[in-house]
Amino acid sequence: MNLDDDVKNIFFDTFPLLSESDFDWEKTQNKYDDWDSFAQLNLITLAEAKFGIIFSDDEITSINSAKTLLDIIKSKK
Amino acid sequence: MNTIDNFLTDSCKSNPQKLALIDDNSKFTFLELEEKVKKFSSFLNQFPEKSVISLLFDNTSEFVISYLGIINSGCIAHLIPTGISQSNLQNQIISAQPKLVLSSNSHFSKINDMELENLEKLKFSEVKEISSDTRTLSPNDYAYLIYTSGTTSTPKGVPITHSSCDFSTKNIAKTLQYSKNDIDLLPLPLSHSFGLGCLHTSLYVGSTLVLQKNSNTTDILNSIMKYNVTTLATVPSTLSTITSNSSTDSLDPLSNLRLIITNSTFFPPETIRKLKSILKTGIVATYYGLTEASRSTFMIFDDEEKIESVGMPSEGIQIKIQNDSNDDKIGEICIKGSNVIDNYWKKEYSENKSDEWLKTGDLGRFDEDGFLYILGRVDDLINISGEKVYPQEIERIVKVLSGIDEVVAIPMKHKSFGEVVKLFVKKSVNSEITSSDILTHCIKNLERFKVPAKIEFVEDFPRTDYGKIKRFMLKE
Numbered sequence: 001m002n003l004d005d006d007v008k009n010i011f012f013d014t015f016p017l018l019s020e021s022d023f024d025w026e027k028t029q030n031k032y033d034d035w036d037s038f039a040q041l042n043l044i045t046l047a048e049a050k051f052g053i054i055f056s057d058d059e060i061t062s063i064n065s066a067k068t069l070l071d072i073i074k075s076k077k
Numbered sequence: 078m079n080t081i082d083n084f085l086t087d088s089c090k091s092n093p094q095k096l097a098l099i100d101d102n103s104k105f106t107f108l109e110l111e112e113k114v115k116k117f118s119s120f121l122n123q124f125p126e127k128s129v130i131s132l133l134f135d136n137t138s139e140f141v142i143s144y145l146g147i148i149n150s151g152c153i154a155h156l157i158p159t160g161i162s163q164s165n166l167q168n169q170i171i172s173a174q175p176k177l178v179l180s181s182n183s184h185f186s187k188i189n190d191m192e193l194e195n196l197e198k199l200k201f202s203e204v205k206e207i208s209s210d211t212r213t214l215s216p217n218d219y220a221y222l223i224y225t226s227g228t229t230s231t232p233k234g235v236p237i238t239h240s241s242c243d244f245s246t247k248n249i250a251k252t253l254q255y256s257k258n259d260i261d262l263l264p265l266p267l268s269h270s271f272g273l274g275c276l277h278t279s280l281y282v283g284s285t286l287v288l289q290k291n292s293n294t295t296d297i298l299n300s301i302m303k304y305n306v307t308t309l310a311t312v313p314s315t316l317s318t319i320t321s322n323s324s325t326d327s328l329d330p331l332s333n334l335r336l337i338i339t340n341s342t343f344f345p346p347e348t349i350r351k352l353k354s355i356l357k358t359g360i361v362a363t364y365y366g367l368t369e370a371s372r373s374t375f376m377i378f379d380d381e382e383k384i385e386s387v388g389m390p391s392e393g394i395q396i397k398i399q400n401d402s403n404d405d406k407i408g409e410i411c412i413k414g415s416n417v418i419d420n421y422w423k424k425e426y427s428e429n430k431s432d433e434w435l436k437t438g439d440l441g442r443f444d445e446d447g448f449l450y451i452l453g454r455v456d457d458l459i460n461i462s463g464e465k466v467y468p469q470e471i472e473r474i475v476k477v478l479s480g481i482d483e484v485v486a487i488p489m490k491h492k493s494f495g496e497v498v499k500l501f502v503k504k505s506v507n508s509e510i511t512s513s514d515i516l517t518h519c520i521k522n523l524e525r526f527k528v529p530a531k532i533e534f535v536e537d538f539p540r541t542d543y544g545k546i547k548r549f550m551l552k553e
Contacts, residue, residue: 013516041494041528045531046516046520049511049513049516
């Protein structure tokens with residue numbers, strides 16, 4: 001499995017109501033019904049666990065879409 | 078009102094030739110046991126009444142003879158768990174200030190290694206009869222002293238009076254219908270309140286007590302068959318091990334038991350169901366209690382809906398839930414009754430009692446029928462943006478996953494939410510479970526704010542001398 005798929009799966013795990021057809025790399029936080037501050041925490045924790053990385057505070061606040069998460073992970077790999 | 082020595086003398090009068098005690102190497106009738114105890118106490122009469130005598134023994138007849146000998150001599154028996162660390166042993170001895178430390182031969186090196194001045198130490202085999210004085214005991218005298226396990230803080234000395242012990246013993250015997258016809262198997266340490274309560278009950282009703290040194294499940298099943306045991310007292314983890322690791326046929330010895338009694342540590346419902354399905358007519362029961370307030374509730378499992386409850390308060394015992402909010406039904410469990418201690422040793426920790434109510438530090442709630450449920454410890458609550466989270470709820474969800482032996486959830490400081498959940502996980506041998514597996518499972522099964530923000534795998538947990546996890550040390 002490649003990095004893109006891994007990040008997509010993190011989104012599907014964190015947002016159980018998200019379907020394959022609804023997924024969009026550019027879709028931002030305000031377009032998700034259930035992306036609140038705790039969902040953000042779950043997303044970050046899961047990504048950190050999956051990739052063995054730690055996000056800085058600035059990186060955490062800048063993650064507002066699947067694409068921004070993917071870009072930050074790529075920059076840390 | 079009885080004193081503990083009466084339990085033995087009364088049973089001896091009724092059934093002197095009946096078998097009272099069996100251990101790995103010996104058997105005693107009530108008459109033989111009483112004679113041994115009298116001889117032993119004659120030696121201890123050289124010490125002033127109310128002196129503390131410390132005991133360090135396995136589950137053997139030597140323990141029982143020494144303990145009852147101390148009681149008979151009007152002294153206070155300080156009971157030390159055999160697995161105690163050297164530093165904790167030293168702390169207990171300094172606090173209890175015994176006139177003498179008695180030990181089995183096998184544990185003598187532990188007390189001999191202590192560097193304390195003027196501490197008299199003796200092996201059981203060195204005790205000789207020296208006088209025939211008898212002493213009169215008062216129900217309000219302290220009978221024994223046990224230090225709490227220190228799961229949540231520093232161990233506290235808990236002195237128990239004869240009257241409190243008498244109350245609790247009669248409570249156990251009546252609720253669980255112990256009788257002289259019982260043969261009671263005890264694979265629990267006598268130095269702990271649970272095991273000691275079983276000894277008192279056997280002596281009081283005049284049943285036969287079979288002592289086992291450990292909780293080896295094969296030994297337990299063999300002893301049940303060998304001695305035609307009718308009651309088994311042990312901790313939930315032993316019962317879970319027995320039911321999960323043994324084939325159905327090998328569990329057959331359990332089927333004729335009249336009673337399986339355990340204590341208020343989390344008792345997995347699937348273990349209760351399995352045990353109930355094995356027993357032909359017997360009952361499965363648990364209790365809620367502390368060393369400071371022995372057997373405050375009892376639960377006999379006959380209602381599936383109440384399977385997670387620890388039961389209702391025993392007769393003569395009051396329990397209330399104390400909290401800051403009137404609407405919240407969850408709060409600290411407080412206990413009042415004849416089973417509750419007057420004071421801790423040396424009158425320390427007086428803040429734990431208020432108007433005769435003992436503040437247990439346990440969180441609980443009553444249901445509409447008056448059944449009590451334990452939710453954890455007050456100090457363990459995790460406060461996430463004002464939402465109170467019980468660690469046990471998270472731990473139970475995570476434990477469902479295979480590949481995990483033990484799990485502990487604690488609060489971790491967080492700049493936005495105040496606190497979040499941190500999880501410590503001890504994996505099973507050869508387990509390949511990852512933190513993302515656990516997180517994914519948590520996201521599916523818990524509300525978002527309860528999902529751990531950090532997971533740490535550990536080889537093992539810091540533990541007390543009784544093997545309980547020291548949660549407070551994980552928070553440091």
